[in-house]
Amino acid sequence: MSTQNYQDDDSPFDNHPSPNPPKSAQATSTQKFANANLSHLTNTSVQDFERAFDKVGRFTSKHLTLAPRHQGDVPDELTAMFGETLGRLLVSRQIDSIDEMDMSVAKLLPASDLLGLDVGADIISRAIDENKRILIVGDFDCDGATSTTLMVRCLREMGADVQFLVPDRFKFGYGLTPQIVEHGAEEFDPKLIITVDNGISSHEGVAKADELGIDVVITDHHLTTSSSPKASAVINPNQVGCEFGSKWLVGVGVAFYVMGRVAKIRREMGKSTTQVAKYLDLVALGTIADVGHLDQNNRILVTHGLNAIREGRCCVGILALLEQAGRDVRKITADDFGFAIAPRINAAGRMDNMRTGVECLLTDDFGEAHRLAIELNRLNHSRRAIETQMRDEASSIIDELHLSDESDDKPKCAAKAICLYQDNWHQGVIGIVAGRIKEQLYRPTIVFAPADADKVGDDDLIKGSGRSIVGVHIRDAIETVAMANPELILHFGGHAMAAGLTIHKRDFERFKAEFLKVVDGFDDELFSELKYTDGALTPPDFSLAFVHALKNVSVWGNGFLPPAFDGVFEVVNFRILKDKHLKLTLRADGVQYPIDAIWFNYDVDEWDYRASAVHILFTLDINEWQGNKSLQLIIKDLAVCAID
Ligand SMILES: [Mn+2]
Numbered sequence: 001m002s003t004q005n006y007q008d009d010d011s012p013f014d015n016h017p018s019p020n021p022p023k024s025a026q027a028t029s030t031q032k033f034a035n036a037n038l039s040h041l042t043n044t045s046v047q048d049f050e051r052a053f054d055k056v057g058r059f060t061s062k063h064l065t066l067a068p069r070h071q072g073d074v075p076d077e078l079t080a081m082f083g084e085t086l087g088r089l090l091v092s093r094q095i096d097s098i099d100e101m102d103m104s105v106a107k108l109l110p111a112s113d114l115l116g117l118d119v120g121a122d123i124i125s126r127a128i129d130e131n132k133r134i135l136i137v138g139d140f141d142c143d144g145a146t147s148t149t150l151m152v153r154c155l156r157e158m159g160a161d162v163q164f165l166v167p168d169r170f171k172f173g174y175g176l177t178p179q180i181v182e183h184g185a186e187e188f189d190p191k192l193i194i195t196v197d198n199g200i201s202s203h204e205g206v207a208k209a210d211e212l213g214i215d216v217v218i219t220d221h222h223l224t225t226s227s228s229p230k231a232s233a234v235i236n237p238n239q240v241g242c243e244f245g246s247k248w249l250v251g252v253g254v255a256f257y258v259m260g261r262v263a264k265i266r267r268e269m270g271k272s273t274t275q276v277a278k279y280l281d282l283v284a285l286g287t288i289a290d291v292g293h294l295d296q297n298n299r300i301l302v303t304h305g306l307n308a309i310r311e312g313r314c315c316v317g318i319l320a321l322l323e324q325a326g327r328d329v330r331k332i333t334a335d336d337f338g339f340a341i342a343p344r345i346n347a348a349g350r351m352d353n354m355r356t357g358v359e360c361l362l363t364d365d366f367g368e369a370h371r372l373a374i375e376l377n378r379l380n381h382s383r384r385a386i387e388t389q390m391r392d393e394a395s396s397i398i399d400e401l402h403l404s405d406e407s408d409d410k411p412k413c414a415a416k417a418i419c420l421y422q423d424n425w426h427q428g429v430i431g432i433v434a435g436r437i438k439e440q441l442y443r444p445t446i447v448f449a450p451a452d453a454d455k456v457g458d459d460d461l462i463k464g465s466g467r468s469i470v471g472v473h474i475r476d477a478i479e480t481v482a483m484a485n486p487e488l489i490l491h492f493g494g495h496a497m498a499a500g501l502t503i504h505k506r507d508f509e510r511f512k513a514e515f516l517k518v519v520d521g522f523d524d525e526l527f528s529e530l531k532y533t534d535g536a537l538t539p540p541d542f543s544l545a546f547v548h549a550l551k552n553v554s555v556w557g558n559g560f561l562p563p564a565f566d567g568v569f570e571v572v573n574f575r576i577l578k579d580k581h582l583k584l585t586l587r588a589d590g591v592q593y594p595i596d597a598i599w600f601n602y603d604v605d606e607w608d609y610r611a612s613a614v615h616i617l618f619t620l621d622i623n624e625w626q627g628n629k630s631l632q633l634i635i636k637d638l639a640v641c642a643i644d
Helices: 046-056 076-082 084-091 117-129 142-157 178-188 203-211 251-268 276-289 296-310 316-324 334-351 355-362 366-400 427-441 474-484 505-520 544-553
Strands: 133-137 161-165 192-195 215-219 233-235 418-421 445-450 461-467 489-494 498-504 565-577 581-587 595-599 611-625 628-643
Touching: 076 084, 084 544, 117 133, 117 192, 117 215, 117 233, 117 251, 133 142, 133 178, 142 161, 142 251, 142 276, 142 334, 142 355, 161 178, 178 203, 203 215, 215 251, 233 251, 251 276, 251 296, 276 296, 276 334, 316 334, 316 355, 316 366, 334 355, 334 366, 334 427, 355 366, 366 427, 418 427, 418 461, 418 505, 427 445, 427 461, 445 498, 445 505, 461 474, 461 505, 474 489, 474 498, 474 505, 498 505, 544 611, 544 628, 565 595, 581 628, 595 611
Parallel strands: 133 161, 133 192, 192 215, 215 233, 418 445, 595 628
Antiparallel strands: 445 461, 461 498, 489 498, 565 581, 565 611, 581 595, 611 628
8 A cells, every 4th residue: 555646637727827937917026026035034033024014915914824844054076066945955865975966877775674574585486397387466546556567477488487467556456465365366377476566464365375375476576574474485575584675666666686796696597588778668657656765776777767768668558558648758756756647547447447457558569559558548438537527526525514613714623533434435445535634624534435346234334534744653553453443454654654444334423433532632733734835946946957957966855856946026016816726927036037937726714815915835837829939836835925
């Protein structure tokens, strides 16, 4: 289970509305705005702030409350190499030296530190030699699909007799369960099972395989505190006793290391082998889709995978999916994995069967890839339709509960946790809905749906999917409820940020009350979301050159967060686009030209058409319109600090 941040491709960055120079109803302000030293508002007293704003109109006493991400000194070598602003960004992301920004493959952590790797690689290599049938047992998300694809492709190229199985999550549950082993044995009659992206807690499944005379090699990346199953080999950087230098490889990263080692030992013995590095496209996709923490090792993997795809050196399925999503392959970024490809592949696992997703990545025939990509696109559309419907219903329930405090600017919620259930909700999307509600209200959220869509009686089972906030370990909170109410929860599992559980429908209200009671015990301050800023930009940073520098210096994502800046700007002009986006023309002190900014799906309540100065939190982007490129600020949050 992963805390998927990337679920959708309806990102606001699609098809930027690119207006002509705005002509707004507001008179253009020609007042000179001196914002020198004003953008560090996080450290500015309200009085200083008020005094400075005398110059641009009436002070509104509002500004954003932001937490500065950067603390401490920037080493000289970073400033010399990357400049002041970039140096500061890197230090706030735990980079201390130029060396840590080295993305060459030679910097990848050595495979030899992975516990169990040599034993596992040897078993797999011998199975190839002895022509034993190998069955890959994957998982039903994008990490599982890319892991499965990578293993199947590499093993086929090495001459193995290999099949794969992606268990139906609704039928078989999570991990290598005894039922999956039995099902796999019946259908494929394997002599060796290799799990990818799952299996670290599957003691019973391994025992069942043993009983049936099937060897098991487990490859996984999920956390565990208990001992590993007694499989023939277990490879997981997070298993007890593994000294591998990164704990952040995702399932496909582990599969990559395992196949790399198998290929290497076979090459050394002069046997059939393959080049595993050509599959870094899959590693990059799975790593971003699984929201893998972007430490140096993962950044190297993702950087090389992205470069390969940009040059067209990748599975045709990835090209076909990018085409369906309307993305230009030459320009794709890590975000496109998250917003364009992963949701389409995940849709297969959520709505139907992950086999379609794996087959799309496995084929080398573009016609076939195209057909499967269209099918995945269709599944993604139905996934989104169901999700929208569920979200609307969930929102109206939240409204009815009067959880939102209307008196404040931001949606607030009186209760410290949210639990929702509807008879007609769908198992496949409750995790997404929980994630969205959590983001909207910043509360741990559990959304339930019937375990079996047709069974909604009191004695029938409902399954919940929970998402949490930093500081509230949701699996532990559920465990606390389970300890106090031994018969209430039938199954549960998960980790700090995400969890799943099964209860009887009749117990929903009782569970909800018990869960709220537990979460209520957490400190109040955990329930207000901090917004971070990388601080102010210098005038030369408001340039395309700086945006390019940001894009080129690294991939950004989980664990290496994309930069967000804040600053105070004079408002020169504004325009509302398509009734939902706010386009601003801004002026910054020391910058000779007007600066374009856009707030997608802006908050009507935050905007005052009289605004003459704004404090904004923003990211930098390039707007392309009719062949012209220009700098654009994407507004993430805004406070009107002065009005005319
Ligand atoms: Mn995974």
